[in-house]
Amino acid sequence: MKIGFIGLGLIGGSIARAVRYFYPDTEIIAHSRTRASVEQAVADGVINRVIDQIDEDFSDCTYIFLCAPVSSNAKYLEQLKPLIGPDCIITDVGSTKTDIHEKVTDLDMEANFIGGHPMAGSEKTGYANSKRILIENAYYMITPTEKTPREAVETYRDFVASLKALPLVIDYHTHDYVTAGISHLPHIIASSLVNLVKDEDTKDGIMKLVAAGGFKDITRIASSSPEMWEQICMTNRKNISRILTDYIASLEKIKDQLDEAKSGAIYHLFETSRDYRNSLPVKGNGPLARIYEIYCDMVDEAGGIATLATILASNQISLKNIGIVHSREFIEAVLRIEFYDEESMKSAIEILRKHRYVIYER
Numbered sequence: 001m002k003i004g005f006i007g008l009g010l011i012g013g014s015i016a017r018a019v020r021y022f023y024p025d026t027e028i029i030a031h032s033r034t035r036a037s038v039e040q041a042v043a044d045g046v047i048n049r050v051i052d053q054i055d056e057d058f059s060d061c062t063y064i065f066l067c068a069p070v071s072s073n074a075k076y077l078e079q080l081k082p083l084i085g086p087d088c089i090i091t092d093v094g095s096t097k098t099d100i101h102e103k104v105t106d107l108d109m110e111a112n113f114i115g116g117h118p119m120a121g122s123e124k125t126g127y128a129n130s131k132r133i134l135i136e137n138a139y140y141m142i143t144p145t146e147k148t149p150r151e152a153v154e155t156y157r158d159f160v161a162s163l164k165a166l167p168l169v170i171d172y173h174t175h176d177y178v179t180a181g182i183s184h185l186p187h188i189i190a191s192s193l194v195n196l197v198k199d200e201d202t203k204d205g206i207m208k209l210v211a212a213g214g215f216k217d218i219t220r221i222a223s224s225s226p227e228m229w230e231q232i233c234m235t236n237r238k239n240i241s242r243i244l245t246d247y248i249a250s251l252e253k254i255k256d257q258l259d260e261a262k263s264g265a266i267y268h269l270f271e272t273s274r275d276y277r278n279s280l281p282v283k284g285n286g287p288l289a290r291i292y293e294i295y296c297d298m299v300d301e302a303g304g305i306a307t308l309a310t311i312l313a314s315n316q317i318s319l320k321n322i323g324i325v326h327s328r329e330f331i332e333a334v335l336r337i338e339f340y341d342e343e344s345m346k347s348a349i350e351i352l353r354k355h356r357y358v359i360y361e362r
Helices: 010-022 035-043 070-080 098-106 150-162 172-200 206-210 213-223 226-235 237-259 263-278 304-314 342-354
Strands: 002-006 027-031 063-066 089-092 113-118 139-144 166-169 292-296 319-324 335-339 359-361
Touching (some): 002 010, 010 027, 010 035, 027 035, 070 089, 089 150, 098 113, 098 172, 172 213, 172 237, 237 263, 304 335, 335 342
Parallel strands (some): 002 027, 063 089, 139 166
Antiparallel strands (some): 113 139, 292 335
């Protein structure tokens, strides 16, 4: 295989790293407006060559990933059209699909296009933050056109699965409606909530000072790239507006219930949301798979975390993540430890309690 990348940021870089890992003999070329990122990718051994402009180097690619900002990808389609062979598949990684599909139709490139959206990411951006496992166990939405050959779709789906992502073939209109609700609206809510607290804070900034667990959890994504999210909102504005209208209506309803002291209705709000949230998939390898975590009281002294980690390592228990919890708003402990599976978690609890650590389970 030969694979081309146009743009090599967080998502493009992560896909390229996964391709290099699972298909080490693949030739990978990349063009990016940020020269430093592609040069670093060459130094890292992720890509083979930097391409300075869109030219014949892309003509014999099996796949070409458009990983530039959404507004730039249409321009690259026009440049690629006279270059690519009949069997080349162009795909993208954008969070919205309607605009790119309409451009593909206008250019009569439907037979060579399969839309893509890996539902993974981070508030951090750029190639420097890319990682091979970013798309692992994440849903990877695939939106073929009506003219994409079925065999090409199946081959691409298998390719995505081989990178350890979870491919899901879906109509692009449905994709944009679904992501408006579960991805785009949450970013708007997070950003608007942060701005609300900023505007409503006391003169001495007490809200900012004590902002803790719940607030930080729900607003983490507000740290994402403003440029990227402006483009996402502009290219999916109709779907977002439709769902935002319903969301505003639901908030107004909640406000009325509070004003009228309808405690039963407020209880029902929390009860139904809890039950639905708890019904989300928690088994298997999906992005909402169960998290195996414990919390542990930790004495504030040098080497405390290292000692705990050494105890677990000496018992062949691998840690997936470990970090200090800075707020005790909802959690009694100050150290959060995450494991890869339930067996490791249970063994760790037993071992740490034998060493007289205070463990909390959730």
